[in-house]
Amino acid sequence: MNSTTLSLPVTWQGPVEHAWVDYNGHLNDAYYLVIFSYATDALMGMIGLDHAGRKALGHTMYTLEVHLNYVQEVHEGVDVEVRTQILGADAKRVHVFNTLHRQVDGTLLATNEQMLTNIDVSNVETGPKTAPFAPPVAALLLPLAQAHASLPRPANAGRSITLPSARN
Numbered sequence: 001m002n003s004t005t006l007s008l009p010v011t012w013q014g015p016v017e018h019a020w021v022d023y024n025g026h027l028n029d030a031y032y033l034v035i036f037s038y039a040t041d042a043l044m045g046m047i048g049l050d051h052a053g054r055k056a057l058g059h060t061m062y063t064l065e066v067h068l069n070y071v072q073e074v075h076e077g078v079d080v081e082v083r084t085q086i087l088g089a090d091a092k093r094v095h096v097f098n099t100l101h102r103q104v105d106g107t108l109l110a111t112n113e114q115m116l117t118n119i120d121v122s123n124v125e126t127g128p129k130t131a132p133f134a135p136p137v138a139a140l141l142l143p144l145a146q147a148h149a150s151l152p153r154p155a156n157a158g159r160s161i162t163l164p165s166a167r168n
Contacts, residue, residue: 008148009046011039013081013103016074027074033066036098036112039082043096047140057134058122061094067113069156074110079103087157089145091132093117097154111156 012035020031044050044061054060074080081103087095093115100110120131133141 008083011042011084064115086145086148
């Protein structure tokens with residue numbers, strides 16, 4: 001599968017709800033993260049870490065870092081969707097890049113980058129600890145990451161927040 005035939009999975013879709021709109025008349029910044037969190041939950045389901053998988057394996061994922069970039073305003077009632085790209089994965093972590101689009105025309109509205117780690121929550125004595133992905137999860141995640149490796153790296157991936165340098 002090459003980058004021209006690979007399509008990114010849609011991991012969440014739905015309308016922007018009234019309760020998510022702020023005093024400026026557009027999607028509140030917190031609700032962008034809610035939408036992207038729903039997309040992460042869907043990705044977890046795709047790789048075997050849905051509710052049943054988490055319970056059976058005693059594993060889950062925690063978010064280590066999040067970056068959010070706003071591209072265009074999003075208003076109440078607009079139907080949106082999230083597409084998810086795996087930028088990389090190793091034994092314990094997955095680097096995810098989500099894009100939020102208007103469904104009607106595909107316009108890019110926001111981007112979200114996340115670093116997630118696998119957590120073993122099965123040992124009540126020691127508490128949650130990072131751990132390698134369980135074999136059935138790795139068997140689904142690693143091929144997905146490999147397939148996505150042929151895709152171009154998104155423009156906003158790896159950005160950091162900084163003020164421009166002072167110019168004399």
